[in-house]
Structure formats: C-alpha cells, structure tokens
Amino acid sequence: MEHRSYFKSFYFLYFAAWSGFVVFRNAYFEDIGLTGVEMGTVGFLLRTAGILALPAWGLLSDRFGAQKRILIVSVCGAGALGLSYPQAAAVFPLVAAVTVGFAAFRAPIRPVANAMLLSAGLSYGSVRAYGSVAFGIAAIGAGIASARFGSVVVFYAFGVGMAVLALLLLRIPVDRRPPTESVGLRAASLLRDRNFAALVVAAFLMGTLFPAGSAYLSVYVRSLGGSDALTGISVAAKTLGEAAVFLAAARFTTSYRRLLAAGAACHVVTFAAYASAPAPAFVVALQLLLGVGYAAFMLAAVNLAHELAPASIGSTAQTFLTGFGFAAGSGVGELASGRLLDLVGVQSMYAYVAAVGLVVILVSGFLDGSLGTDGLLPADG
Structure with a gap:
C-alpha cells in the first residue's frame, strides 16, 4: 500500500467510526431521559476536556x-472509554466522568494526523475527502441501525472502529521526526502572530456553530416529524458537499480570508433556513450547503495554520487551532445550544446560531488578504 493510501484509510476509518457518535449521541441520551442541559453539559465536557489536553499532546508530539x-495511544484510550458509555448511562455523574477521559484521549487524533499528513507533503483536501465520504456513509448506516437496534449501537461501533484503526496505525510508514528544542518558546511566538491569532478567534466562533449542525441535528429532525433515517441521509448530503469541495481544493486560487468568509456564509444561510422550520425533506438540501461551507472553512484554517507555523511545531499549531479555536468554541456552543433548546426550542435556537455566523465573517476580514492566493494545497507526494 502506498504512503497516501494509508492516510486515506486512516481518515476513512476514523470518520466512519466517529460519525454515529456525533449524530446520534444526543438521540441516545434523549432516549434514556437526559435533559437538554445535561446533553449540553456532556457536549461541553467533550470539548473542554479536549482543550485542556490538546496543548500537552501537541507539545509532546513536537518535542x-x-x-x-x-x-x-489516543486511539486505544478513546476506543476503550467509548465502549463504556452504555454501562455508565444510568448515572449522569458517571457519564460526565467517562466523557472527560474519552475527550482527553480522542482530542489529538485529528490535529496530529493533520500535521503528520501535511508534513509528509500530501494534499489535505484530497485525503480528507475520504473522511467526509466515510462520515456520510456511516451516518446512513448508523441511522438504520439506530432505528432497528437502538441508538446505543453507535458506541459499540466507535469502539470497534478504533480497534481497527490502531492496527492500521502500526502499519503506516512515517519517518520519525527529530526532537525539537524550545517548543514552548516557539509556540508562544506563534500565538503572537496577528494572522494566527485572528485565525484562532475565527475558528473559536465557527466552533460555536458546529454543535447545532451535528449533535443537535437528530433532535431537530425529530421535531419536524422526520425519522432517524432521514437524519442519516441529511448527514450523508452534508458530507457529499464536503467531499466535493475537498477534492476540488487544488484548483482554488482564492485567499484564505475569502474562503473562511464563504464557509461562514454557508452556515448563516443554512441555520437561518432551519429557524423557519422547513419541510423535513428540505433539510437534506440545506445540509449539502452546510457541507460546502464546512469544507471551505476547514481547508483554509488547517492549511493556513500549517503555512504560518514553523515545520518544527506543526503538531502544536494544529492542536492550538483545534483546542483554542474549534474545540473551545464548540464547548461554548454545546452549552449555549443546550440552554437554548430548553428555553426557546430547537427551531428558534438556529436563529441565534445564524447571527454568530455573521460575526465569523467579520473576524475573517482581519486576516491578510494575500494568504493562500497561490493555491491552497501542495501536490500529493
């Protein structure tokens, strides 16, 4: 198997395993009687525990x-803890404790894999597209399995997926990188960079939108009278939009600033439409647009972090982007979305979320407009 194929398999397996957990986690918690605040608390812990762990993972990786x-290590730990959710479900404090450990181990998987991929000279978009395709396919399967066997099945699927992923990692042929001295000082210098700071702020705000489009989607579809199977199809449509953008990324010659703003704009339009309570089938088309926006934003963010950081702290840059940006924002979004769910209902929640998307567009304007204009991605190596 060639070098690039290992990474494609890695992203495919990871996102396939993660899909059901993301989409149907709250459906399961709703089935066992958790409130919106408790669901939001679980989501908040998933983010915040990861935020606390991510800087250490990134610094250790580069050092x-x-x-x-x-x-x-992170794949094995996350898989074992993911399997423990059904046993802990009866006691909310125990669910919270499992969530903290689970989040701490799962947190570095994506950012460290992104850094390893980019440092190998491979195209992020063309490889990441396999993750989007897997997420969509698995969401359909998880929806069908959830309807037939109960939403608890997604936790077992995640554990099995991580076991297979661990075996694959043992075979990925990557060169061992030399240790890096003064990692902390290099990381502090990166955070003082104006463009990197603006990127992290934009990623934080964007992260507050993510729970509404993923963790609460199954609850929203049910509120419209749709089924879990429709939720799976909607997620598949989103990942189709993602994959199309990721695969076309090598042709982009726009700036990172414009691509970030375009990604946020797609979220604003989608969530504003959700607030109007459309027919359930219309959600599928809206999710396609959401996927286009998500991929556009992630392409710009991940590649910009790689471009701005010295090669010696590539993992640190990606973990900072994920932890202080996307994960921190998503943690706030989980709590806010859960609270809004209880206060105004899931449909009205989306009007507030859309307003935050407008702020993301404004913050993106602080980035240097010339960044990324020569093309976003390197050729596959």
Missing part, C-alpha cells in the same frame, strides 16, 4: 517527534 506513538 519528542512522537506523532505516530501519540496517535496509537
């Missing part, structure tokens, strides 16, 4: 050149 070893 000791241990990207592959960290991925193996």
Whole structure:
C-alpha cells in the first residue's frame, strides 16, 4: 500500500467510526431521559476536556517527534472509554466522568494526523475527502441501525472502529521526526502572530456553530416529524458537499480570508433556513450547503495554520487551532445550544446560531488578504 493510501484509510476509518457518535449521541441520551442541559453539559465536557489536553499532546508530539506513538495511544484510550458509555448511562455523574477521559484521549487524533499528513507533503483536501465520504456513509448506516437496534449501537461501533484503526496505525510508514528544542518558546511566538491569532478567534466562533449542525441535528429532525433515517441521509448530503469541495481544493486560487468568509456564509444561510422550520425533506438540501461551507472553512484554517507555523511545531499549531479555536468554541456552543433548546426550542435556537455566523465573517476580514492566493494545497507526494 502506498504512503497516501494509508492516510486515506486512516481518515476513512476514523470518520466512519466517529460519525454515529456525533449524530446520534444526543438521540441516545434523549432516549434514556437526559435533559437538554445535561446533553449540553456532556457536549461541553467533550470539548473542554479536549482543550485542556490538546496543548500537552501537541507539545509532546513536537518535542519528542512522537506523532505516530501519540496517535496509537489516543486511539486505544478513546476506543476503550467509548465502549463504556452504555454501562455508565444510568448515572449522569458517571457519564460526565467517562466523557472527560474519552475527550482527553480522542482530542489529538485529528490535529496530529493533520500535521503528520501535511508534513509528509500530501494534499489535505484530497485525503480528507475520504473522511467526509466515510462520515456520510456511516451516518446512513448508523441511522438504520439506530432505528432497528437502538441508538446505543453507535458506541459499540466507535469502539470497534478504533480497534481497527490502531492496527492500521502500526502499519503506516512515517519517518520519525527529530526532537525539537524550545517548543514552548516557539509556540508562544506563534500565538503572537496577528494572522494566527485572528485565525484562532475565527475558528473559536465557527466552533460555536458546529454543535447545532451535528449533535443537535437528530433532535431537530425529530421535531419536524422526520425519522432517524432521514437524519442519516441529511448527514450523508452534508458530507457529499464536503467531499466535493475537498477534492476540488487544488484548483482554488482564492485567499484564505475569502474562503473562511464563504464557509461562514454557508452556515448563516443554512441555520437561518432551519429557524423557519422547513419541510423535513428540505433539510437534506440545506445540509449539502452546510457541507460546502464546512469544507471551505476547514481547508483554509488547517492549511493556513500549517503555512504560518514553523515545520518544527506543526503538531502544536494544529492542536492550538483545534483546542483554542474549534474545540473551545464548540464547548461554548454545546452549552449555549443546550440552554437554548430548553428555553426557546430547537427551531428558534438556529436563529441565534445564524447571527454568530455573521460575526465569523467579520473576524475573517482581519486576516491578510494575500494568504493562500497561490493555491491552497501542495501536490500529493
């Protein structure tokens, strides 16, 4: 198997395993009687525990050149804890404790894999597209399985997926990177960079939108009278939009600033439409637009973080972007969405979420407009 194929398999397996957990986690918690606030608390802990763990994972990865070893440890730990959710479900404090451990181990998987991929000279978009395709396919399967066997099945699917992923990681041929001295000082310098700081702020605000489009989608579809199977189809449509943008990324010559703003604009339009309570079938088309926006934003953000950071702290840059940006924002979004769910209902919640998307567009304007204009992605190596 060639180098690039290993990474494609990695992203495919990871997102396939993660899909059901993301989409039907709250459907399961709703089935066992958790309130909107409790669901929001679980989502908040998933984000915040990851935020606390991510800087350490990134710094360790760069300091000791241990990207592959960290991925193996995190995959195994997350898989084991994911399997423990059904046993802990009866006691909310126990669910919260499992969530903290689960989040801490799962947190570095995507950012460290992104850093390893980009440092190998491979195209993020053309490889990441396999993750989008897998997420959509698995969402349909999870929806069907949830309707037939109960939403608890998504936790077992995640555990099995992580076990397979660990075996794959053992076979990925990556060169061991040399240790990096003064990682902390290099990281502090990166955070003082104006463009990187603006990127992290934009990612934070964008992260507050993510729970509304993923973790609460199944609750929203049910409120419209749709089924879990329709939720799975809607997620598949979103990932179709993602994959199309990721695969076309090599042709982009726009700036990172414009691509970030375009991604946020797609979210604003989608969530404003959700607030109008459309027919359930219309959600599928809206999710397609949401996927286009998500991919556009992630392409710009991940590649910009890679471009702005010295090669010696690539993992640190990606974990900072994910932790202080997307994860921190998503944690706030989980709590806010859960609270709004209880106060105004899931449909009205989307009007507030759309307003935040407008702020993301404004913040993106602080980035240097010339960044990314020569093309977003390197050729596959």
